[in-house]
Structures are given as structure tokens and as C-alpha cells.
Amino acid sequence: LLKQKIKAYEWHTTNIELYDKEIERIFVQTDGLFLLTVPGIGLITAAEIYCEMGDISLYNNASQLIKKAGTNPVIKQSGPDGGYYGCISKQGNSNLRRAVYTAGR
Secondary structure, three states: OHHHHHHHHHHHHHHHHHHHHHHHHHHOOHHHHHHHHHHOEEEEEEEEEEHHHHHHHHHHHHHHHHHHHOEEEEEOOOOOOOOEEEEOOOOOOOOHHHHHHHHOO
């Protein structure tokens, strides 16, 4: 049983390395390459953020991208007062939000 598990582990490790190379080959041909200039963001995280964002030319300003990720703050208001900013809305793309959070950590 242990030998089977070791063989399966080696097979998965080899496939992950192949997938990483394939992701790199495809990613360097995209506009998302600029994400690699951000300190702390590696190839896989940059590729994930780029895929989840979609075409960057569709966004006119940063607030649109923030809203797509669901990281925009929710305004808590009761009555005529201005209210205050609560936690994030989490109404956007959860995969993008997770990738951005990972990059921020």
C-alpha cells in the first residue's frame, strides 16, 4: 500500500511540474505578465489573478475591479446619518478575492 501511495505521489508531482511549465508557456504570451512585476506575486498566483480578472481593458477605474473581487466595503446606515463602512461585501468573484488575498499575504 505504501509503495502505491509513493508511486501516486511521484506521478502527481510530475504532473504538477508539467502543468506549471504549461501555465508559464501560455502566461508569458498574455498581458498579465505585468503582474509578475509586483513583489511577492509568483507565476501561478499572477496567472490565477489574470484569468479571474479577464480583459483589463474592460475596467475604467480600480473601483470596478475592487467591486468585481467583492472587496468593496459595505456602508452600514440606519436613519439619516451618513453611516460607516463595515466589512467587505463578498458579492464578487470569490476566486479573484482569494487570489488577491493570497498575493497580499
